[in-house]
Amino acid sequence: MDLGLEGKTALVMAASKGLGKAAAMALSAEGCTVVLGARNAATLKQTAEDIRETTGNAVYYQPTDVGVKEQIEALAALAEEKAGGADILVTNAGGPPVRTFEESTDDEWQQWYNITFMSVVRAVQAVLPAMKRKKSGRIINITSSSVKAPIESLVYSNALRLAVVGLAKTLSRELGPYGITVHNVAPGYHxxxxxxxxxxxxxxxxxxxxxxxxxxxxxxxxxxxGRPEDLAYLIAFLAGSRASYLSGTTIQVDGGLYGGVM
Ligand SMILES: NC(=O)c1ccc[n+]([C@@H]2O[C@H](COP(=O)([O-])OP(=O)(O)OC[C@H]3O[C@@H](n4cnc5c(N)ncnc54)[C@H](OP(=O)(O)O)[C@@H]3O)[C@@H](O)[C@H]2O)c1
Incomplete structure (x- = not known):
């Protein structure tokens, strides 16, 4: 199946390792120009080279901390300057630490609210002008199976990622008229x-x-x-033209682990 991704530009956040890297690799393999951010410059450069060598497609990158608004804006500006602006946004960030509620602190709540939730708000703000101009876009948030079933001792993830799900559903309704679809993918163990x-x-x-x-x-x-690519294949599908009638979903990729019906 041709996913219709040839020539599209995908901005992938927190993309130097793990699930973000796998998403970038899958999108690049389908013909996207990918624009990558993560904090460590050396690892990011190595990942960009890996992807370019594997797929033969253009890769741009810039050190980016998703906790810093200006750095997210600069990454979106790079996508604009080098590749005509983002058609696809994959949001991702490092996961919050293991904490029970009683171990949590006000400072950490603020820190992980900024990284888990505000990073998504800021990334969407940064790519929206390009997507509205193109009258088309795909926004895919990497969250966690914790949005369907809370995970023991991951209180920040269990609480804050649901704000991302609520935001995505709202965006799917507000941005649909511009041809922009919005999803969350919810990985289990990868x-x-x-x-x-x-x-x-x-x-x-x-x-x-x-x-x-x-x-x-x-x-x-x-x-x-799971393998990181198990999640990445879903992201590539949702990013493509075949998924144009899907929006506002939260799809778990967990080998069937989640026990609920919906
Ligand atoms: N793997 C799983 O089984 C699983 C399951 C459910 C949910 N998740 C969630 O999925 C996300 C990715 O997980 P992963 O397993 O791929 O993690 P990982 O292997 O630790 O990779 C994290 C990536 O994010 C980057 N990153 C971390 N903090 C960042 C920041 N502040 N700004 C920019 N980039 C940042 C890292 O690079 P730098 O450190 O250089 O910035 C790295 O490229 C996490 O939120 C995690 O909680 C993962």
Missing amino acids: LTEGLERIIVNKMKEGRSREEVLEMWSRSIPVGRI
């Missing part, structure tokens, strides 16, 4: 450096890394932990 940090935390309960992975795998109907 093997990335981010997940490795959660594994290390679980190991404090006395299990080995292998035992943690096996325990999780047993709880997943398809019997395995």
Whole structure:
């Protein structure tokens, strides 16, 4: 199936590793010019080179902290200058730390509100002029399965990501008339450096890394932990022309882990 992504420009935030990198790789493989941001300049450069070498398509990048409005605006300006403005926005950020409610602090609530929620607000603000001009756009937020079922000891993720879901639904209604669709993708367990940090935390309960992975795998109907590309394929589909009648959805990619009906 041709997803209709050839020649499109995709801005992918927090894209140097893990799920963001996989999304950028998949979009580039489908013919997009990708514009990447993340904080560490050396890792970002290496990722840009990996993607360019693998797909042969144009890749631009600029160190960007998604917690800083001006840096998000500068990344969108790079997409404008080098590639005619974003057709596709994939929002992503580092995940909040492991905390129970009683371990949470006011400062951390503010910090993760800024990174988890305001980064999405600011990225949408930054790409909206290009998408409105083009009368077309795709906004896809990488959230977490925590938006469907809260995860133990991840209180910031469980609470703040639902604001992203509410925002996305609102945007899908307000921006639909401009040809812009908006989605959330909700990953379950995918093997990335981010997940490795959660594994290390679980190991404090006395299990080995292998035992943690096996325990999780047993709880997943398809019997395995996800690969970053499992999420990226959905993002590429939602970004393409075949998905033009889908908007306002929140789709989990979790091997069937989520037990609810809807
Ligand atoms: N992997 C999973 O199983 C899973 C499941 C559910 C939800 N998630 C969520 O999905 C998101 C991505 O997870 P991941 O597993 O791919 O994480 P990861 O492997 O740790 O990669 C995180 C990426 O985000 C970048 N990043 C972190 N903080 C940033 C910031 N403030 N500004 C810009 N870039 C930033 C990192 O680069 P720099 O450090 O250089 O900035 C890196 O490229 C997280 O929010 C995570 O909680 C992941």
